[in-house]
Amino acid sequence: MEDETPRTDDEIKRAVIDRTREVQLADGDPVSEQLLEDVSVENGVVTFTVVFDRLNRQLSERLSDQLRGAGLATEGIDHVRLKATDAEAPESGLPVTGVDSLIAIGSAKGGVGKTTVTAALARALDEAGLDVAVFDANVYAPDIPGLLGAEGPIQNTPSGRPQPIDADGIEVVSLDLIAEDGPVAWRGAMVHDVLKDLLGDATWDDRDVLLVDLPPGIGDAVYTLVQQAPLDGALLVSTPTDAGASATERTGALFTANDVETIGVVPNMTATETNESPYDGDGRNLEDAINEDAVASIEPVPFDPALRTPTERSFADGTSAGERAIADLAETVESFVAGKGGTRAPEDAIDLRGLPPETCNRQAITELGVTEDGHLSLLCRHDPERLRESVAETLESDGKRLERADVEDLGQEGWLVEFETEPLARSEPLA
Known part of the structure; x- marks a missing residue:
């Protein structure tokens, strides 16, 4: 008689999934009902990652018992481990998993080059060896995908969670990678829901830092993120103008009121001896005008058209003044992340x-x-x-x-x- 005992982890995994399909729920089984985010097998241990937040407590407990029974009834399985899809989510109104540090980049003033700085900074951090992600929170005019060369559409996991788009190593999520219709008049609860669906539910893959490109102004999207997302810090971006400084100061006050630490003020599109600018001044007075309590003083980013195409730049070996300034900014952010990010839990802790x-x-x-x-x-x-x-x-x-x-x-x-x-x-x- 042929020995049909599974031999490899993949074979055992398929056998476990077959057993799991025998578990009866009201409308089907855990696989067809998309209650399993993942099933993995290693060295006789099967780990079920379960979407518990779609179940009430009674059904959760029942499903747990049935999954444990299905796993142990499978040849080659010695131990069953249950894990929740949102296990790493911090206790906040808009939890985010799979990310060590969450950094917001904002300014209440439009046209200050905030999105360009975000995209260039993402590329510079990526070149520095960090695992980087970018969330485009501008639900009104999402521009990040174009700057980073991210092409959709975003696909969903079996349980319906959005999977970020890989843009040359940088993970990107944006409404632009989903929506195919024209502009939508997002309001209140709609904004909160779309941010939760795209930022909070996305399957970010072990990122060192996630940059959140905030929309201009202080509207629903900005309030939702600043008040509810687990932000570790923020960058404020402003042109060297009184209007830019005044508007950005309001954004900084919102961060401070919600205990979000300001990493620094980024003077953007400034004039230098070798770089002309549409604006006067080098921006070195902006830190005092906007937030003198910022953690670090940041060198101005000169007006440099090269930054409009960040995917074509090399910030590690920058040749233009703008590239070198972004590389310096990346070092500042990397230092901040090193001090703020990461987990305090031991690596061998069971989650x-x-x-x-x-x-x-x-x-x-x-x-x-x-x-x-x-x-x-x-x-x-x-x-x-x-x-x-x-x-x-x-x-x-x-x-x-x-x-x-x-x-x-x-x-x-x-x-x-x-x-x-x-x-x-x-x-x-x-x-």
Whole structure:
């Protein structure tokens, strides 16, 4: 008789998915209902990434049990891990996942070259070795795709989340890559919804920095992002004019009022001895006029037509004054990101954030059942004390003892819980 036991991870994965299709929901199965963002198999461990936010708590718990059963019923699977699609999302009104640092670039004044600076800065940071993304928040006149050579249309994942367009290594999301009709009069709740759908739900792929190109003015889109997105910092862009400085100062005041740190003021399209400009002045007084509390002083960006085609520039070896100024700006942003970005959680921590409460507790117990040295690091968002109690009670019922449970508050990242128990043999799983 031919041995039909799956041999490779891919074969085991296909077998797991077949088993998962046997799980019965009201209207179908988890695959057809697009409740699974991803299924991965490695070394006998299957990880189901589940769209829990589309389910109520009762159905979430039921689906979790059924997925665990389907996984363990598959030859080659020793352990089932459940993960939520929004696991990394910080606790904000507009959560963003897959990004270490979120930087807004804004000015209430239109025509100051803010979008050009954003696109050029993205290219310079990319050349410096960072994984970069750009979100075009200008729902009224989205121009980023044209500057970065991003071509749509944006495709969706099985669960309906938008996948950013790759523009020569830079991930881009913009309404321009979706909308095929003419201009839309976006208002209020519509703006919030489109920003959540495009920025918050996008599957950003492990980006070091995400630049958010804000629209001009202080309208619904700007308020939504500044007040609800987990911004780490902001750049203010202005031409060397009184009107530009006055308008940009209002944007800076909005950032300050919402505890968004200003990285610096970018004087743009300034005049130099070798670069003529439509404006007078070198812009060196703009920092004092707009935000004297900015983290860094930024050298002016001279008027340079070369910056209008950032995909044709090399900022690492800039030959024009504008290219060199953008390279300097990239160094400033990179330094800021290095100090602000990243996670405080250990790399080996099991991510239980986004799981329903009971599923979170049961997964923690399951993970303890397969650890051989008795040490386990977990990330969660629910009450860590309740998690500790649940683990302690299960250990006690199994005749074992919880040696240690340390809890660290990671702020928007949630809670880090470090468990220490007496070592368990793999043949002695917890109940």
